[in-house]
Amino acid sequence: AAHGAVAPATGRTHRAQHTAAQFTAVYGAAPTGIWAAPGRANLIGEHTDYNDGFVMPLALPHTTLAAASARTDGVLRLHSGGADGGIVELRVDELRPAPHGGWAAYPAGVVWAMREAGLPVGGADLHYESTVPTGAGLSSSAALEVVTALALNDLYALGQEPQRLAQLAQRAENAFVGMPCGIMDQTAAACCTAGHALFLDTRDLTRRQVPFDLAGEGLRLLVVDTRVQHELGDGAYAERRAGCERGARALGVRALRDVPYAHLPEALAKLADDPVVQALVRHIVTENHRVEEVMACLDAGRTRALGPLLTAGHASLRDDFKISCRELDLAVDTAQAAGALGARMTGGGFGGSAIVLVEEADAAAVGTAVTEAFAAAGYATPRIFEAIASAGAHRVA
Ligand code: GAF
Numbered sequence: 001a002a003h004g005a006v007a008p009a010t011g012r013t014h015r016a017q018h019t020a021a022q023f024t025a026v027y028g029a030a031p032t033g034i035w036a037a038p039g040r041a042n043l044i045g046e047h048t049d050y051n052d053g054f055v056m057p058l059a060l061p062h063t064t065l066a067a068a069s070a071r072t073d074g075v076l077r078l079h080s081g082g083a084d085g086g087i088v089e090l091r092v093d094e095l096r097p098a099p100h101g102g103w104a105a106y107p108a109g110v111v112w113a114m115r116e117a118g119l120p121v122g123g124a125d126l127h128y129e130s131t132v133p134t135g136a137g138l139s140s141s142a143a144l145e146v147v148t149a150l151a152l153n154d155l156y157a158l159g160q161e162p163q164r165l166a167q168l169a170q171r172a173e174n175a176f177v178g179m180p181c182g183i184m185d186q187t188a189a190a191c192c193t194a195g196h197a198l199f200l201d202t203r204d205l206t207r208r209q210v211p212f213d214l215a216g217e218g219l220r221l222l223v224v225d226t227r228v229q230h231e232l233g234d235g236a237y238a239e240r241r242a243g244c245e246r247g248a249r250a251l252g253v254r255a256l257r258d259v260p261y262a263h264l265p266e267a268l269a270k271l272a273d274d275p276v277v278q279a280l281v282r283h284i285v286t287e288n289h290r291v292e293e294v295m296a297c298l299d300a301g302r303t304r305a306l307g308p309l310l311t312a313g314h315a316s317l318r319d320d321f322k323i324s325c326r327e328l329d330l331a332v333d334t335a336q337a338a339g340a341l342g343a344r345m346t347g348g349g350f351g352g353s354a355i356v357l358v359e360e361a362d363a364a365a366v367g368t369a370v371t372e373a374f375a376a377a378g379y380a381t382p383r384i385f386e387a388i389a390s391a392g393a394h395r396v397a
Helices: 012-027 105-116 140-155 162-177 184-191 231-251 261-270 275-299 303-319 326-337 360-377
Strands: 033-044 054-071 075-080 088-091 123-130 196-201 207-211 219-225 342-346 353-359 383-386
Touching (some): 033 140, 033 219, 033 353, 054 275, 105 123, 105 140, 140 162, 140 184, 196 275, 219 360, 231 275, 261 275, 326 360, 360 383
Antiparallel strands (some): 054 196, 075 088, 196 207, 219 353
């Protein structure tokens, strides 16, 4: 199903060996172990995670690998096969939240967050190799954070559960990197399992592995990476989050999760003098409801019925939450017109990727239609690949 240039997630042993060999070349000794954490696509439940709501991501076969060894001198050395600039060397007792910038802030932030939480983490050497597309809304940052957390958890025998590692990774991103994200991406990277979508209640962190076997039903889930880098949306992300919090205050609830779908009309009436917040609230309340509907469809074996729910989710993100863009809309509209069952943007928005639910027999034609529409519009060639529900973070060697 792959049309594009994203490295396929095959060759696991080969990638692990390559990562170990690179570590040895960089640091002069073999690593103690190799760990992996995946990127994710979110099936449904967008921007609900910082509203105490529901999400349902699945792990991609694309992963970030970390080769790592502990050090006894409190020095943290970070090196990435995908980044220029050599080894980043820091002292763990000197790590401080600041606008750091650069990829190394994510793993450094994880070490900081673990130490802040009182966990006995010292120095380490780490080398990373990744096939998770960056800036594509597929959570390459969470993969980098979570693989670091898991490696340190094992190297220092910290005994932390995957969900706890996800929380430490989120704290790193919130407080050290300075991105006010919710808990979805890190939980997806840490807790997803192959063949399942992960239902997560982001208030109490209740999780449920929901069987998600599209191939067995003659279906495919495609990812369309528009190649529009989404990093510039960070200010807009914080703005949406603040708007949701304003809405919750105006409605007298702890979080928008507490507005029942059945009470949406009254809630919207109360917000009539603030149309921006009103639209944000409408998205969150209907989106939480869509997550429940998607789960009900999957439980009932009515997988094709997901299509209209995904498409309705896209309309809500485009019209009410206002975080889509021309490229995402073109991908979704073209896929629909070419016979997809449903499609939506996935992830934070302002660029990045869309997902498309499609009959296996139509997958190639839908992919071609999207690629041609992008060419006709003068946009960059999208990368299109299949989202196969894959494993969460784990030790590879
Ligand atoms: C980004 C954030 F990191 C997540 O926490 C989530 O809010 C998502 O955008 C939108 O659903 O990926």
